[in-house]
Amino acid sequence: MNPLALVTGASAGIGLKIAQELAERGHDIIAVGSSERVSSVSEKITGVQIYPVQADLTADEGIEKIWSTFESQGRNLDVAVLNAGKSLGGSFHDTDLDEELYMLNLNVISQVKLAKRVVRQLAQQRDGRILITTSMSALTPTPFESIYGPTRAFMYSFAQGLREEMKDYNVSVTALLPGATATDFHHTAKMDNTKFGDNSWKNEPALVAKLGVDALFAGKDHVIGGSEATQKDAQRKRTMSDIEKAEEFARTSRPSK
Numbered sequence: 157m158n159p160l161a162l163v164t165g166a167s168a169g170i171g172l173k174i175a176q177e178l179a180e181r182g183h184d185i186i187a188v189g190s191s192e193r194v195s196s197v198s199e200k201i202t203g204v205q206i207y208p209v210q211a212d213l214t215a216d217e218g219i220e221k222i223w224s225t226f227e228s229q230g231r232n233l234d235v236a237v238l239n240a241g242k243s244l245g246g247s248f249h250d251t252d253l254d255e256e257l258y259m260l261n262l263n264v265i266s267q268v269k270l271a272k273r274v275v276r277q278l279a280q281q282r283d284g285r286i287l288i289t290t291s292m293s294a295l296t297p298t299p300f301e302s303i304y305g306p307t308r309a310f311m312y313s314f315a316q317g318l319r320e321e322m323k324d325y326n327v328s329v330t331a332l333l334p335g336a337t338a339t340d341f342h343h344t345a346k347m348d349n350t351k352f353g354d355n356s357w358k359n360e361p362a363l364v365a366k367l368g369v370d371a372l373f374a375g376k377d378h379v380i381g382g383s384e385a386t387q388k389d390a391q392r393k394r395t396m397s398d399i400e401k402a403e404e405f406a407r408t409s410r411p412s413k
């Protein structure tokens with residue numbers, strides 16, 4: 157029987173490419189997305205078993221649906237990828253509070269809820285690997301995405317702490333920190349009128365996913381997801397002050413009108 161992987165946000169972008177990488181390495185995939193398009197993952201990824209789950213992670217019923225799909229398999233969970241997430245661009249002064257609270261729910265609270273299930277399962281198995289997609293935004297203040305960045309910093313720090321705890325259970329935890337990546341992400345975040353809105357200069361999601369999955373199986377604590385230029389940018393960020401990083405980030409995230 158193939159090993160089994162759970163991937164959230166598997167219907168598009170980085171998550172779809174992570175699912176493809178895992179399938180190429182022989183994993184059956186429980187593929188989670190909130191819209192109908194998750195059903196098309198079975199056509200995009202062939203050669204392994206795909207179990208599409210349309211579920212909203214921000215609703216308790218959504219988490220329940222994902223978990224009962226896993227439990228109905230009656231087998232171990234070998235890999236869990238907590239990847240789904242979104243952003244919202246604009247000045248905090250102007251942005252909609254409800255949209256921000258929804259993002260906090262999706263990017264942080266729902267991740268913690270699903271992680272609780274995953275961690276207890278893998279600890280009981282005394283085996284497994286967890287990949288958490290955060291962002292290079294975890295390394296910098298993120299003006300004009302001022303709530304998004306802290307959600308990624310939360311998940312990065314969570315991953316690092318969990319990694320140490322889970323050593324006792326033979327479970328590895330790896331954080332993937334993508335640089336800007338050419339997906340629907342910035343469009344969904346209403347950032348078309350920013351430099352982030354232009355996908356032409358960004359990393360390919362396939363590269364980001366490959367780096368993440370390689371790091372997962374190498375048991376690394378984290379990996380920067382992106383090209384050589386992105387890797388250098390991450391190094392540079394570690395030497396800059398928060399003030400400098402905030403000014404630099406704003407040049408890319410500030411709306412043009």
Ligand SMILES: NC(=O)c1ccc[n+]([C@@H]2O[C@H](COP(=O)([O-])OP(=O)(O)OC[C@H]3O[C@@H](n4cnc5c(N)ncnc54)[C@H](OP(=O)(O)O)[C@@H]3O)[C@@H](O)[C@H]2O)c1
Pocket residue numbers: 164165166167168169170171188189190191192193194211212213214239240241242262289290291292293308333334335336337338339340341342344
């Ligand atoms: N793209 C970037 O520049 C970038 C950079 C750094 C980090 N990241 C991180 O990478 C991760 C994936 O982003 P992406 O670029 O691949 O974005 P994306 O192309 O917009 O894909 C987002 C995925 O999340 C799913 N999703 C959204 N809301 C959901 C919900 N409520 N419940 C369940 N699934 C939901 C979407 O499925 P449906 O649309 O079907 O709901 C989709 O599969 C995020 O955590 C993001 O923070 C992205």
